[in-house]
Structures are given as C-alpha cells and as structure tokens.
Amino acid sequence: MMHQTNGSVIWKERTESLITASKAFFLNGIMYEPCEPTGKCNVDQRSFKTYFTRQLAATAELAPWTYDNIMAEIETSAMAAVKTCTAGTTGTQCGLMWTTGTNDGSLGVGEQMSVLEIIQSNLVDQAPGWRSDVKGTGTSSGDANAGKGSKTDSSQLAQIVITTGDRVGAGILTALVICGVLGGSATMILGG
Amino acid sequence: MINYWYYTGDTTYNAVTKQALLHQAGDDGNFMPLNQTKTLGNDDQGFWGMAAMTAAETGFDDPPEGSPGWLALAQGVFNTQVPRWDTSTCGGGLRWQIFTFNSGYTYKNSISNGCFFNIAARLALYTGNATYAEWAEKTWVWMNDIGLINEKYEVFDGTQNTDNCTSKDHNKWTYNTGIFLMGAATMYNYVRSVPP
Numbered sequence: 001m002m003h004q005t006n007g008s009v010i011w012k013e014r015t016e017s018l019i020t021a022s023k024a025f026f027l028n029g030i031m032y033e034p035c036e037p038t039g040k041c042n043v044d045q046r047s048f049k050t051y052f053t054r055q056l057a058a059t060a061e062l063a064p065w066t067y068d069n070i071m072a073e074i075e076t077s078a079m080a081a082v083k084t085c086t087a088g089t090t091g092t093q094c095g096l097m098w099t100t101g102t103n104d105g106s107l108g109v110g111e112q113m114s115v116l117e118i119i120q121s122n123l124v125d126q127a128p129g130w131r132s133d134v135k136g137t138g139t140s141s142g143d144a145n146a147g148k149g150s151k152t153d154s155s156q157l158a159q160i161v162i163t164t165g166d167r168v169g170a171g172i173l174t175a176l177v178i179c180g181v182l183g184g185s186a187t188m189i190l191g192g
Numbered sequence: 193m194i195n196y197w198y199y200t201g202d203t204t205y206n207a208v209t210k211q212a213l214l215h216q217a218g219d220d221g222n223f224m225p226l227n228q229t230k231t232l233g234n235d236d237q238g239f240w241g242m243a244a245m246t247a248a249e250t251g252f253d254d255p256p257e258g259s260p261g262w263l264a265l266a267q268g269v270f271n272t273q274v275p276r277w278d279t280s281t282c283g284g285g286l287r288w289q290i291f292t293f294n295s296g297y298t299y300k301n302s303i304s305n306g307c308f309f310n311i312a313a314r315l316a317l318y319t320g321n322a323t324y325a326e327w328a329e330k331t332w333v334w335m336n337d338i339g340l341i342n343e344k345y346e347v348f349d350g351t352q353n354t355d356n357c358t359s360k361d362h363n364k365w366t367y368n369t370g371i372f373l374m375g376a377a378t379m380y381n382y383v384r385s386v387p388p
Contacts, residue, residue, distance in 0.1 A: 140248035
C-alpha cells in the first residue's frame with residue numbers, strides 16, 4: 001500500500017481535479033445533464049442528476065475543503081429545480097431541465113428523484129456523519145466472504161423459471177418504490 | 193430514500209425502503225435475485241450495492257435477525273464482481289454485462305467500473321481492510337491507462353474490447369464523473385485513517 005502522506009496528497013489531487021472537471025455540468029451555476037440541450041434524454045438519463053447530486057453531497061462530507069464550493073452549486077441548483085415543479089394534477093410535479101426556470105413537460109420518476117435529492121442535499125451539514133468500523137461507530141453486520149461461490153454461471157441461470165408470482169412481486173415493488181419517491185418529493189416540496 | 197431519512201430524520205418511508213432493498217437482495221445476498229439476474233449488468237448490481245453501502249454508512253434500520261446486514265450485502269456485490277475483472281482484453285476492467293448472451297458483453301464502461309471503484313473505496317473506509325483499497329487503486333489506474341479518464345479528468349462513457357479498447361464512446365454523463373469523484377474523496381479519507 002502506498003505511503004500514507006503520499007497517498008493522501010494523491011487522492012486529494014484526484015478529488016480536486018474531478019471537481020474541476022465536474023464544472024462542465026453546470027450552466028450559470030445550475031446542474032444539467034449533457035443530453036438536455038438536445039432534448040433526447042432516455043428514461044435512465046433523466047435520473048442521472050440524482051446520483052450526481054448524491055455523489056457531490058457525499059464528497060462535501062468526506063472532503064471538507066470542497067464543502068463551500070459544492071454546497072453553493074447544490075443551493076443554486078435546488079432553487080432552480082424547484083421552479084420546475086408546477087405540473088400535473090397537484091401542480092407540484094417537476095420537470096427535467098432546471099436551467100429553464102419553468103416546467104418543460106418532461107415528467108417521471110427520474111425527474112422527481114433528482115429534485116428530491118438536490119433539495120434534501122442542502123441538509124447535509126445537519127446529518128450525523130458516516131459511520132465506520134474504523135471509527136468504532138459501525139453497527140452494520142458484515143461478512144467478508146459474502147457472495148463468494150454464488151451462482152453467476154450462465155448455464156445455471158438458463159434453468160431458472162420466472163414465475164407469475166415473481167412478476168407480480170416485482171410489479172408491486174416497483175409501484176412501492178415509485179410511490180415512495182413521489183411521496184417523498186411531494187412532502188419535501190410542499191413542506192418547503 | 194435512505195438519504196431522505198438520513199438528512200431529514202423523517203422515518204415515514206423507512207419500512208418501504210427497507211422492504212425494497214431486501215426484496216432485491218437475492219438468495220445469495222449479492223443483489224442477483226433470480227427474477228432479475230438474467231438481464232442484470234454489473235452497473236445495475238453495483239447501484240444496489242451502493243444503496244446497501246449507504247444504509248451501512250448512515251446506520252439505516254438493520255435487516256431482520258438472520259438476514260445478511262447492509263455491509264454484508266455490499267460485500268456480496270463486491271465479492272461477486274472481483275472474479276469478473278477481465279484481463280483477457282484491454283488489460284483489465286469490468287465488462288458492462290455479466291453474461292455472454294446479453295448485448296453489451298463486449299463493452300467495458302465507466303459506470304460498471306465506477307460502481308466497483310466506488311464500493312471498493314467505501315468498503316475500505318468502513319472496514320479499514322486494505323484489500324478493498326487495492327482494488328479501488330487498481331480500477332483507478334486501469335481507467336486512466338485505457339483513457340476512459342483522460343488527462344483533463346473527463347470521464348467518457350465506455351469502450352469496446354473488440355478493438356482492444358482503442359476507440360471510445362466520448363459521451364460524458366454527470367454520474368460517471370460523480371461516481372469517481374465520490375470514490376476519490378473516500379480514498380482520501382481512507383488513506384488518512386490508516387496508520388502509517
């Protein structure tokens with residue numbers, strides 16, 4: 001393993017350089033996905049800002065020297081994002097392009113998730129901080145050998161029969177997750 | 193939804209969030225449930241692994257007694273992906289798809305390798321185990337060597353092993369940069385937390 005001091009300098013530089021590169025995803029301080037200007041974002045791509053926001057907020061927590069820089073981006077983006085949440089029967093469904101300042105008519109789970117994440121990420125400094133075994137605060141039970149020897153061989157998979165029950169279960173699950181996301185978004189937005 | 197609870201303290205959606213995570217965990221505790229696994233990619237499995245890792249890091253409600261813990265579920269994802277590190281082409285890296293019969297098996301992409309890097313770094317920080325950190329470092333080095341992360345730290349979508357990963361899909365997505373950014377910040381923390 002690399003020497004501690006060198007290692008921390010190296011990873012600090014890498015973090016810093018990625019922060020600089022990530023500026024490409026902001027227009028006037030507002031986050032956007034590169035597919036947005038073309039109007040051709042697929043369903044997955046419409047959720048990408050969710051993960052990016054999550055990763056930025058985690059970085060602000062993990063690397064304190066990035067905090068002010070990242071939180072300014074999150075705050076500006078959240079203010080813009082919430083302006084798109086004017087659609088649907090409730091008048092609170094959010095759009096895709098936060099840079100426009102209005103609802104662009106693109107509605108769905110990804111759009112809702114992204115706005116939920118950018119709004120709630122403003123609370124990152126109120127969160128209690130990550131736990132770990134190293135800090136002595138880790139409480140989650142682990143298993144260093146978990147998943148070893150599991151069936152990832154394709155010939156075994158070919159024998160698996162998907163039952164109607166599985167499909168129904170998956171459908172119910174999807175519905176629950178969507179309800180959770182939408183409910184959470186509505187709560188956050190109405191509460192704000 | 194884990195973050196929703198973590199940031200706000202509101203427990204309203206904890207039960208349904210926990211149910212959703214555990215429903216997908218599969219019999220082997222590695223997020224390869226039988227009803228989904230045929231079409232599962234390394235990135236799909238990785239996203240579930242990252243969610244389990246977040247649950248461990250934030251101290252989210254534990255799974256019931258007798259079920260694998262959140263940490264074990266993230267380790268399950270990591271451990272099933274390690275043997276898929278493929279040195280037969282392009283000097284390493286994970287493929288996008290797990291199975292030969294799925295389109296995308298020849299594609300080595302940033303999100304699959306990014307998930308693996310991100311989980312490895314976070315397991316290193318959580319457990320203090322250097323093996324995870326070595327895999328994170330190895331993945332970072334491969335991403336740079338192959339040019340999916342360039343000298344300006346732009347992160348490109350992926351590359352085909354059919355031309356030994358020479359040409360690239362140069363699309364840049366927010367979450368590809370973000371997944372490596374968060375992993376790098378995690379490694380910074382890990383390196384500082386281990387005794388010299």
